[in-house]
Amino acid sequence: MSFITGVGLTSYGKHEGSSSLDLMSRAAELAIADAGLKRAEIDGILCGYSTVSPHIMLATVFAEHFGIRPSYAHAVQVGGATGLAMTMLAHHLVDAGVAKHVLVVGGENRLTGQSRDASILALAQVGHPDYEVPLGPTIPAYYGLVASRYMHEYGVTEGDLAEFAVLMRRHALSHPGAQFHDAITVADVMNSKPVALPLKLLDCCPVSDGGAAFVVSREPTGDARVRVSGCAQAHTHQHVTAAPRLSELGAEIAIAKAKAASGVAISDVRYAAVYDSFTITLAMLLEDLGLAKRGEAAARVRAGHFNQDGAMPLNTHGGLLSYGHCGVGGAMAHLVETHLQMTGRAGKRQVRDASIALLHGDGGVLSSHVSMFLERVR
Amino acid sequence: MSGEPVMADWTKGEPAIVYQSCKACGGLQYFRRGFCAVCGSADLGEHRAGGEGTVYATSLVLRAATPETRAHVPYNIVLVDTAEGFRMMAHGDNDLAIGDKVIAHFERFTGRLVPYFAKSK
Numbered sequence: 404m405s406f407i408t409g410v411g412l413t414s415y416g417k418h419e420g421s422s423s424l425d426l427m428s429r430a431a432e433l434a435i436a437d438a439g440l441k442r443a444e445i446d447g448i449l450c451g452y453s454t455v456s457p458h459i460m461l462a463t464v465f466a467e468h469f470g471i472r473p474s475y476a477h478a479v480q481v482g483g484a485t486g487l488a489m490t491m492l493a494h495h496l497v498d499a500g501v502a503k504h505v506l507v508v509g510g511e512n513r514l515t516g517q518s519r520d521a522s523i524l525a526l527a528q529v530g531h532p533d534y535e536v537p538l539g540p541t542i543p544a545y546y547g548l549v550a551s552r553y554m555h556e557y558g559v560t561e562g563d564l565a566e567f568a569v570l571m572r573r574h575a576l577s578h579p580g581a582q583f584h585d586a587i588t589v590a591d592v593m594n595s596k597p598v599a600l601p602l603k604l605l606d607c608c609p610v611s612d613g614g615a616a617f618v619v620s621r622e623p624t625g626d627a628r629v630r631v632s633g634c635a636q637a638h639t640h641q642h643v644t645a646a647p648r649l650s651e652l653g654a655e656i657a658i659a660k661a662k663a664a665s666g667v668a669i670s671d672v673r674y675a676a677v678y679d680s681f682t683i684t685l686a687m688l689l690e691d692l693g694l695a696k697r698g699e700a701a702a703r704v705r706a707g708h709f710n711q712d713g714a715m716p717l718n719t720h721g722g723l724l725s726y727g728h729c730g731v732g733g734a735m736a737h738l739v740e741t742h743l744q745m746t747g748r749a750g751k752r753q754v755r756d757a758s759i760a761l762l763h764g765d766g767g768v769l770s771s772h773v774s775m776f777l778e779r780v781r
Numbered sequence: 782m783s784g785e786p787v788m789a790d791w792t793k794g795e796p797a798i799v800y801q802s803c804k805a806c807g808g809l810q811y812f813r814r815g816f817c818a819v820c821g822s823a824d825l826g827e828h829r830a831g832g833e834g835t836v837y838a839t840s841l842v843l844r845a846a847t848p849e850t851r852a853h854v855p856y857n858i859v860l861v862d863t864a865e866g867f868r869m870m871a872h873g874d875n876d877l878a879i880g881d882k883v884i885a886h887f888e889r890f891t892g893r894l895v896p897y898f899a900k901s902k
Contacts, residue, residue: 551840552879
């Protein structure tokens with residue numbers, strides 16, 4: 404058994420003058436306080452990476468900085484799937500009795516700590532160094548390739564994809580910590596600057612500064628009892644050139660294994676937190692996970708299905724697309740928001756029922772996947 | 782590889798597309814390795830591809846990340862399924878569509894030789 408006992412999240416956007424360690428520390432402090440614990444009670448640390456401040460031992464750098472001497476600590480690197488991969492590992496660590504309270508933390512000053520070009524360049528290196536990177540692709544281009552194929556096979560349009568950007572922005576408007584506070588329309592998305600067609604600027608998540616953290620514990624530490632009921636991973640490839648066909652991507656494999664591990668069915672799910680680095684990522688993952696039929700996710704957005712008051716509220720904080728994306732912390736915000744929803748603490752964003760949640764993260768170019776079910780227990 | 786010399790390709794500055802085939806299981810691979818990624822056999826043959834293929838996916842890049850690549854904008858990144866049966870990334874004409882039959886030649890991009898596909902016929 405494992406429980407998410409505390410969560411912490413900074414605002415995303417510009418944190419001028421804050422280092423990656425500063426942002427990690429701020430989020431960690433919030434999460435530990437939320438769990439009702441003291442620093443000294445944390446006996447495990449898992450952290451992600453920082454492209455701004457790369458280090459071969461970031462977890463111990465952080466532990467020393469933060470003032471913790473854990474009995475278990477290391478960094479984890481699975482791109483955008485890192486947050487959920489760390490949570491899965493923390494779940495197994497506490498379940499196995501290796502640690503009692505594992506702090507999972509990610510944070511980076513990716514926006515103000517380096518130029519946007521440097522960020523785009525650093526991320527493009529997920530491509531193959533000999534066979535892809537010399538061609539000058541960017542992360543949006545890798546996903547642009549996937550988008551072109553997905554649109555071709557399933558009849559999805561650019562207007563369909565735009566719906567996801569509008570939905571995420573609408574959700575972000577009710578979160579004061581989100582990077583963006585101006586409403587957008589489908590026309591705004593369609594008219595935004597082309598980046599890597601079919602993806603345009605508003606189809607892409609921003610680069611942000613921010614930090615997120617949670618505590619995963621063997622036993623609940625308070626009344627907020629959110630249990631990890633099951634999780635699973637799948638890794639089918641690294642480079643888009645080597646990706647399997649669209650019907651064989653890792654999301655479907657991971658979710659099938661997570662369903663088996665937890666005994667939860669998609670029809671049980673009341674809240675969804677799904678990785679949304681680009682509009683196409685969200686559209687594809689919703690359909691791969693079974694939250695919409697193939698090619699029909701956009702229609703469900705238009706019908707209000709994923710709204711705060713819809714049948715399946717989705718990324719109510721605004722997701723990567725509009726809350727922001729600071730690297731590892733980016734998708735961790737999805738889990739923080741899920742926890743707030745599950746424990747009735749989401750304020751004006753609160754949904755009616757978030758008793759069972761599905762979370763899904765993706766790293767690389769749909770390369771690495773983690774699916775996870777969380778359950779509120781009384 | 783069986784001690785055979787490595788065939789130079791565009792990644793080494795030669796105007797050629799090279800792939801490997803496994804003599805044990807028949808698997809094809811485009812990313813060069815010393816073994817077959819399907820079965821692990823080290824008994825590989827290397828071949829020059831004919832350059833014909835079909836467009837699998839495209840993305841026209843208008844926002845590049847470096848001054849060197851920015852000078853080429855817009856450029857079309859394409860995935861091509863080759864006639865030989867492996868998939869590769871390359872550049873292509875800006876108006877290529879999925880399903881187009883294409884043929885490769887080589888162009889300069891940021892001072893390097895890269896495979897470039899145009900419609901065949």
